[in-house]
Amino acid sequence: MMWFGGPWAWNIGWFGLGGIGMMIIGLVGFILFAIGIVYVLKWIFTVPRYERRYGGRYGSEEEAFEVLKMRYAKGEISKEEYERMKREMGF
Numbered sequence: 001m002m003w004f005g006g007p008w009a010w011n012i013g014w015f016g017l018g019g020i021g022m023m024i025i026g027l028v029g030f031i032l033f034a035i036g037i038v039y040v041l042k043w044i045f046t047v048p049r050y051e052r053r054y055g056g057r058y059g060s061e062e063e064a065f066e067v068l069k070m071r072y073a074k075g076e077i078s079k080e081e082y083e084r085m086k087r088e089m090g091f
Contacts (some may be wrong), residue, residue, distance in 0.1 A: 061089060061090075064089065065086070065089060065091055068082065068085055068086065068089070
């Protein structure tokens, strides 16, 4: 008795693709799975800088220095405090 296209059953499988079609679908699935694993591992082990990850919402060192200058200009801090903070910031 010959069902599904003969004794070797070439026509059974996923979507009627047979053995070769199933191998191709399996290979594509494995490649997608491997790419997914690589992406997840990269996401886990990559530690991006805070500014790059969150859009720099806390600002950079230059912005902090501008705030320091503005505080000094408004008279909120003395010249000694300004110079000390400026040295601590590395400017």
